[in-house]
Amino acid sequence: MKTDILIIGGGLSGLALAYRLHQAGRDFQLIEARNRFGGRILSEASKKGSRFDLGPAWFWPGQPRIINLLSELDIGYFTQYSKGNLVFQDQSGNIRRDINMATMEGAYRVRNGQQSIIDALVERLPQTRLQLNQQAHSITAINEGAKVNLSDGEMEANKAVLCLPPRLAAANIQFTPALDNNLSHKLISTPTWMAAHAKFIAIYDAPFWREMGLSGDGISHIGPMVELHDASPDAPARDGAIFGFLGVSAEARKGQKDEIIQACTRQLITLFGEKAANPIDTFYEDWSEETLTATDADANSPQSHPHYHSIPIHDDIWRNRLIISGTETASQFGGFLEGALEAGENAIHQL
Missing domain, CATH: 3.50.50.60 (FAD/NAD(P)-binding domain)
Known part of the structure; x- marks a missing residue:
């Protein structure tokens, strides 16, 4: 041809x-x-049909090309949920839930992934x-x-x-x-940007953390997830979701998918309480193991963008x-x- x-x-x-x-x-x-x-x-669908992003999650004001393309394609977008407090876990395991800060406030997400x-x-x-x-x-x-x-x-x-x-x-x-x-x-x-990263998403019937005055944002110095965010769709009656970036190295994650999913769920219980114990669905994607994304040289993330x-x-x-x-x-x-x-x-x- x-x-x-x-x-x-x-x-x-x-x-x-x-x-x-x-x-x-x-x-x-x-x-x-x-x-x-x-x-x-990559967006995966929950049992209720909502789609969740296992790759990039956001875009921002001041990025006209993506905003114009979404308009041209008639695709909606909405603002990242940011109301409420952030959960912070220090290196000793102490937890604070009184920090009024949202790390991705003002970012946009694409409707339905x-x-x-x-x-x-x-x-x-x-x-x-x-x-x-x-x-x-x-x-x-x-x-x-x-x-x-x-x-x-x-x-x-x-x-x-x-x-x-x-x-x-x-x-x-x-x-x-x-x-x-x-x-x-x-x-x-x-x-290759984000090639060394892994992402975990837990799906719930509703974003229960919002009723607790929490935004879904989290920072943990223990892990396995080190940065967490509300990943719920803009129709929260349909699903609630939290996602987190793994802080475990690509090498240490190899062959540990089931163990990591279990550890992430336990961490959500620690950070957000017993209501986090039974997600109706979970998704996990390790981009470092995607041979059509990452090479061996991408095993370690750059320290900055x-x-x-x-x-x-x-x-x-x-x-x-x-x-x-x-x-x-x-x-x-x-x-x-x-x-x-x-x-x-x-x-x-x-x-």
């Missing part, structure tokens, strides 16, 4: 790029290695242009374009756009001729055939949803 533009990666950046190319009448194909679209966006964005983009694209279960194994420069070896067959394109973490591209794709050392170093040294920037290609061969995209290449909002859309815009300009 031949195409003008081959998009490699079906997360938000790749799908948003495909959506804009489709609106412009451009010829493209999009391939995704997973059996689903969304990349690090961020998967709604992915679903809406996929629905608006010709299905003949989208392929799942197609991983790019190698890219070879040919004539004035590139030949991409896939899980099933191959594809030729005038330009290939890598809409996936740069580090993952360096680890999983063989380039012929090889990328120059400077470009390879930039790909390998760019950390990395300063991401574009990764230009100066090589005479590859600069006319290859574009490096994805949220880790966005200089203003790298790592965020807004950064994924920013990277897509940058790719459009290069195309």
Whole structure:
């Protein structure tokens, strides 16, 4: 198969790029290695049908691209719940429930989960242009374009756009001729945002902590969850939910899913009382074990948010055939949803 533009990666950046190319009448194909679209966006449904985000949870005012896209796709959003006190647990296990602070006050969440964005983009694209279960194994420069070896067959394109973490591209794709050392170093040294993290969500019949004057926010110096937040939908009569980021290292989490889920539930009882003892559902996602998200180099999280920037290609061969995209290449909002859309815009300009 031949195409003008081959998009490699079906997360938000790749799908948003495909959506804009489709609106412009451009010829493209999009391939995704997973059996689903969304990349690090993953929303799971509870027994009542509410969807909860196991990947990114928020976006913020001052991020116009995601707000405009939600409006364009007719998807609602709401403000993160922040009324009430925060639960704080110190290193000795002492607990305070009298701190009037909300760490994510003012942040926005997507109604019915961020998967709604992915679903809406996929629905608006010709299905003949989208392929799942197609991983790019190698890219070879040919004539004035590139030949991409896939899980099933191959594809030729005038330009290939890598809409996936740069580090993952360096680890999983063989380039012929090889990328120059400077470009390879930039790909390998760019950390994949949130790739080392794990997230736990407990679902309840209702957000009972609100009746206790608590916001659902929590900070713990014991763990296993170190940061917690209310994850309830904006129709709280339907479900209540709390999620937490794990403070246990990726190495220590390996093979410990059941034990971690049990430990997280016990921690919720400690922080929020006996009503937390019997969640009607739980979800757990360890992104460090997702081979299509993280590499071995991503086992440890950066100590602070990395300063991401574009990764230009100066090589005479590859600069006319290859574009490096994805949220880790966005200089203003790298790592965020807004950064994924920013990277897509940058790719459009290069195309």
